[in-house]
Amino acid sequence: MSIDFNEINYLQDPDQEHLKSDYNQFLMSISGPTVIDISGKDQTRTRVITTLIHGNESSGLIASHRWLSALGSTSRPTTNLRFIFCSPEAASKSPRLTHRVLPGGMDLNRCFGKDIDYGYFKRAKIIEKAISEVNPEVLVDLHNTSGFSPAFSVSTAKNEMALSLTSLFCQSLVLSDIRLGALMEQDFGCESITIECGSSEDAQSHEVAFMGIEKLATLDDISCCHHKLNVDIYLKPLRLRLKPDIELSYSCIDEGRDGVTLCNNIEQHNFGVLRANQMLGWLDDNGLKNLQIIDTNGKNVIDTFFTLRDNQLVTKVDLDIFMATKNNDIAKTDCLLYMVPQNFKL
Structure with missing residues (x-):
C-alpha cells in the first residue's frame, strides 16, 4: 500500500x-x-x-x-x-x-x-x-x-x-x-x-x-x-528483551527448542506479582546470554533480576509484571514484558 x-x-x-x-x-x-x-x-x-x-x-x-x-x-x-x-x-x-x-x-x-x-x-x-x-x-x-x-x-x-x-x-x-x-x-x-x-x-x-x-x-x-x-x-519500569536473532517460542513444557521458550500462560501474570524463584520458561545452552535488560546507564542487568535453575528461567526477586505478550512479532521486535521490582511500587 x-x-x-x-x-x-x-x-x-x-x-x-x-x-x-x-x-x-x-x-x-x-x-x-x-x-x-x-x-x-x-x-x-x-x-x-x-x-x-x-x-x-x-x-x-x-x-x-x-x-x-x-x-x-x-x-x-x-x-x-x-x-x-x-x-x-x-x-x-x-x-x-x-x-x-x-x-x-x-x-x-x-x-x-x-x-x-x-x-x-x-x-x-x-x-x-x-x-x-x-x-x-x-x-x-x-x-x-x-x-x-x-x-x-x-x-x-x-x-x-x-x-x-x-x-x-x-x-x-x-x-x-x-x-x-x-x-x-x-x-x-x-x-x-x-x-x-x-x-x-x-x-x-x-x-x-x-x-x-x-x-x-x-x-x-x-x-x-x-x-x-x-x-x-x-x-521506573524495565524491559525484558531478546538479544538480536534469538528464537522465541511458547509452550507448557520444555521441548528443548533453541533460544527462549516462555510459558504459554505468560499473559496471566500481567499486573500480578512474580515471586522470587518463580519460573517463566526455558533457555537453551546460551542461558541468560539470550536476554537483556538495559538500565538507564546502558548496562545489561539481566543477572540482577533473573537466574537459571538447570535450564529454567527463574526470577531472583519479586517483580510486578505488565505488557507480557504471546504475540511473537511484538515480543521479538519490542520486548517480552515490562517489569517493576516490588520495592518500586508506591
Missing part, C-alpha cells in the same frame, strides 16, 4: 454522513491521518485524544467513533476536543485491525521527537504539529496492550494531572523514564499520558476507552479527579 506521508485531513463537527454507520465504515472512509475537531462550550480550551498509532489497537477507534456518533447536534463537550486517527492505512489493511504496522513499515510510536523529515518520521512531525497548534490542555493517547491485561496508564511524570487522567480510565499508573520516541514522551506544554486500555480482543477494553472519553469530555476541572479513586503507582 502506498502512503502519502504529507497527508493529513481535517473535519470540523462532522455529521453522521461523515462518520458513517459504524467504525469499520468510518475507518475505510479515511485515507490518511485524520483530525476531527468538536466544538466545546468553552472554546478557549482544547483536549486532544490520539488513537490508531498502531493499526491493530482498536479500542480508541471504536470508543471515539461511538462517542462522536452519540453526540447530538445541541450537546457539546465542556471544552473543544480534537481527535486524531494516526495510522488508518495499517488499520484498514485486510484483515482489518490486525496489523500493528504495514508490512515493511515502521512503528510510528518510535518516530516522534526525531529531527528527520521523511517517511514515518514526517508523519510523526505532522501529528505533533496537529497537537501543538491547538495548545492542548491535556493529551491522551489511547492504546491496547499486546496481551490480555487490565487497563493501566503510562506517564513520564508524577503530578496531579497525571494521576487525575489515569483515574478517568483506570487505577494503575506506570511512571516511566524509558525514551523510545513515543508520542507520550514529547513536550506539548501539557500533561501527556498513554492509556493502555487492555487487550483489543476484550470488549471491556472498548468500554474503558469510551467511559474515559465521556469523563474527559464532560468534566470541567479534571486536575483533582484522582482523589475519588486510589491510583497505584509503579516506578
